[in-house]
Amino acid sequence: MNRRLSVNNDQNRPQGIDKTRQAVEQLEAEREARRRAMQNRKKAREVAAQKNLEKGNPGDVDFIGHVESWRLTSPSPSPHSLSSALKICICVRKRPISSKEIKKKDHDSITVTNPLVTVHSAKLKVDGITKYIENNSFKFDHSFSEFEDTHELYKYTTWPLVEFILEGKGGRATAFAYGQTGSGKTYTMSGIQKMVATDIFTKLGEEEGRCKGSDTVVTVSFFELYGGRCQDLLNERCRLxxxxxxxxxxxxxxxxxYQASNPSDFLTLVDAGNRNRTTHATEANDTSSRSHAICQILLRSSETGRLKGKLSLVDLAGSERGSDTKSHNRQRRTESSEINKSLLALKECIRALDSNGTAGKAHVPYxxxxxxxxxxxxxTSALAKTTMIATVSPSSSSCDHTLNTLRYADRVKEKKVGEISSAARRELEIEDKARKERSRLEKREIRQQFNQDVEDDDLPPPPKPKGRKSSQSKVPYSPPRPQSGSLSRASSKSPPRKERIESKSSAPSSSSDVDLLHSSLQSSGSLALSDVALLHKTVDRIFEEEETLLNLHMSTIQESAELLTLEGKLLQEVQGKEDYSIDDYAKKLEDIIERKLGLIERLSERLKGFRGMLKEEEILSQKVGSMPSY
Ligand SMILES: Nc1ncnc2c1ncn2[C@@H]1O[C@H](COP(=O)(O)OP(=O)(O)OP(=O)(O)O)[C@@H](O)[C@H]1O
Known part of the structure; x- marks a missing residue:
């Protein structure tokens, strides 16, 4: 039996060895093929990287490859068409990638195929190695690529507004530039300002030719909102x-x-205003504008001063996410809080404007x-038109910001043309649900904010209308008073250089209030949107209180100086006389010391309260910090 078995084994062995050898050879061949394929891929990557480098694009070759393949199958852009009938026009502009971004090896991750904008976010699979891109597309009224200049953008977005105000029916037109810091808002707005200057005067010139003299006067005002302050950019940043x-x-x-009689006057004014804006260097921009700049062009009847049309060009402050503000100092944080609050309110106001006329009069939380x-x-005007230009940076490192900007712009319009996610429909539904929830919470926050604002509004009771009051719209136009050059002021009313602002806010909170707030935040543990509203309110109070504190400090110094003089005189009197009343001297000195102590006490009380508010802001911003605020 054993023998037979061994004979059988002997017969089978050569066959088994062959099979194994064949399998090994097969494996080796496959490995070799894989190795060759890998080498080819590596070579191809090197060639692609070299090509990218030659094109000035040193970013990640795989992600760039994914984006390029996506673009091969993307639809071609539709031509722009004039949409003068639109009450609200939302568009997006992508700027070219900058040399700074290229140096940082960022790559272009935005594709614009009018009216679509697609963001290609770079992602890694769970294995941590495999790279892929997530594509999110949005549709707007217009989208402009880096190859389209400001003239093209102006023609389809702002020119309809210029035409609208030139009708002379009192139309109010507004163009906003919105976007992440460094995305091209100021670049776009200053280009638009130049074009508006030329077009308005050309059109009025034509009218003049036709009607033998136009009765329209063009005036310009330019102011900024920075933190809680409103400042005139054409009048030495005077507080308003x-x-x-x-x-x-x-x-x-x-x-x-100020009256402008020609494009050159107009641009001199606008340039002066732009130079006076508040800017700071940020990561993304060396001269980041931290204020909302509002340039208003008013067309008035030269005879009656009636407002025939108004165009507001608004260069909004750079939007940043809450998380970015974490590392900032308090001033930057309070700035950001104020910016977020206003952008949130702006979105709701435009949405209300959009829904007016379609679903009855909506409440405008202005x-x-x-x-x-x-x-x-x-x-609120029945004759209003608005354009929002959302500017985006193409860099891959800005993808999250870009998505935020596009989502904001998308939500601004009530009847959205919409975001079309290329991912599964399920994702769309989830996103839609989240959007509705966000919108619900935002509306609630606006309501809360509104109610609080109404409760402790700092506006004085409305004055009884009596004749001329201010340089704004209801003022009859007064003939221009010649100033330097051909520019002249349309209003002769000069505001006081330094206005003492009386704060009507509640007394500054004591430190026990802060402790209470601290413990309640700690105990609640959860992040509520009301914290955001509370933070905004605290920041508002800080702005007001800062003003009051500075004024108080100033008056304390003045009063102390007066007391010092009084003290000096008292000493002189005493030293100069041989026969003096020591009782009288002691009484007077006591009186001076008491007044001094009163001054110090008053200032130190105010300061204590102010520091309490700062602490409050710090606690709240830590709590809110990681939450996107609008
Ligand atoms: N379409 C464009 N074409 C060429 N360069 C552009 C374009 N848009 C912006 N830039 C350049 O990008 C840089 C940042 O632009 P800009 O200052 O306009 O950004 P911003 O959004 O106003 O920033 P911030 O909010 O910080 O003020 C500038 O150097 C500007 O010249």
Missing amino acids: KILEDGKGEVVVQGLEE RASKLTLVLKDCF
């Missing part, structure tokens, strides 16, 4: 007050209007921020 008159008209008290308050007539 925003007031609401008896008729519910919002007036920027003290704002100067009092939720100073930005929306000063632009009230743009949201």
